[in-house]
Ligand SMILES: Nc1ncnc2c1ncn2[C@@H]1O[C@H](COP(=O)(O)OP(=O)(O)O)[C@@H](O)[C@H]1O
Ligand code: SF4
């Protein structure tokens with residue numbers, strides 16, 4: 001299966017006055033196309049650091065002495081690893097900062113469009129003084145203005161005959177959504193496909209109403225100058241400098257694109273189960289409940305249909321009922337958007353509900369990975385077994401606490417980092433890091449109980 005994201009042997013060391021914290025110690029991971037991959041582990045094991053490394057959003061004191069992250073055949077860490085290797089002991093956060101900025105620039109074209117992340121604290125990632133719709137629109141305006149231009153243009157170009165044809169296609173084969181995209185592309189209406197499909201997928205109205213709405217999507221009028229501007233943006237994929245710099249033109253362009261962005265925001269919010277989106281887009285973050293805010297943050301992450309979405313503890317800040325709604329929403333949207341997801345959580349019972357595979361992380365390494373049912377029902381690594389026995393169940397079985405504490409990341413135990421807490425520890429465990437060992441169809445574990453190589 002194709003890989004959406006490959007992480008190879010990544011190491012991240014945070015240099016601080018109190019010592020070097022080795023947050024990631026050789027992480028290997030492949031996110032398969034279309035899957036939801038869970039990452040679990042106690043607090044402090046490096047889950048967030050892994051997400052931030054992939055996004056190129058590390059703090060300036062983070063050295064990356066080794067590793068590769070590949071998205072879309074592009075390797076993202078090269079500059080950082082070469083600096084960390086060259087600097088060695090003399091690592092200087094200020095110099096690293098310059099390299100991070102260069103990496104940032106190179107990544108700007110990927111971020112939001114190919115890769116996006118929902119951060120651990122949803123309350124802090126929204127701007128309190130901007131409307132919800134504005135914040136969604138802004139993300140599309142910066143990363144993918146051509147999408148907005150082509151959506152607006154498609155509504156002016158679509159003839160009644162085009163729209164009737166699309167309705168006909170949907171009637172014949174409701175599941176054949178590729179046919180709509182192909183038709184739209186062929187007839188110069190690329191931006192129409194997602195608008196038509198959005199109406200078609202709505203669950204709150206009956207088919208006759210949907211058909212009527214689709215037929216009314218065309219025939220919009222646009223005066224000559226804005227049309228020319230939009231056509232240029234659609235063709236070049238970017239907003240040309242002349243439009244950005246000339247005050248009047250840039251105002252007109254912004255207004256049209258943001259208006260379209262609000263429209264797209266309404267669509268996204270509806271997909272994420274938010275009722276009355278036309279009101280919500282005009283609200284400010286403080287007017288929304290925690291669950292709604294979390295959905296808005298996810299909407300922003302999904303706004304540009306990125307290939308890879310990293311969700312960092314998306315349900316930790318909300319109560320259980322909202323958590324259930326958000327999990328339901330993620331299950332639903334994964335069918336509709338063609339993204340692959342990394343779902344980070346310290347809570348295995350949350351991952352069990354949405355993930356295809358689960359990876360277990362300990363002290364900055366993946367110690368076990370496999371299909372969700374295998375990892376949860378037949379956990380191989382002693383640490384996974386310990387985590388699972390600590391999950392409370394409704395049957396009221398006795399919950400075994402987790403023994404010991406996570407190691408000090410400045411002095412990670414030699415050999416298998418888990419050895420001081422492991423009930424099965426052997427002499428060799430203390431000496432050498434255990435290799436990854438394949439078990440069963442699709443499970444990998446790093447533990448000497450399953451062999452030496
Ligand atoms: N900027 C930083 N400077 C120093 N140490 C950091 C920094 N960011 C994270 N760490 C350390 O890295 C380790 C992993 O943290 P994190 O990735 O946030 O874990 P998790 O998300 O699994 O709880 C922790 O020991 C944390 O203290
Ligand atoms: S390698 Fe040894 S110490 Fe590590 S988990 Fe396996 S048995 Fe325990």
Ligand SMILES: [Mg+2]
Nearest residue numbers: 047048049120
């Ligand atoms: Mg975290």
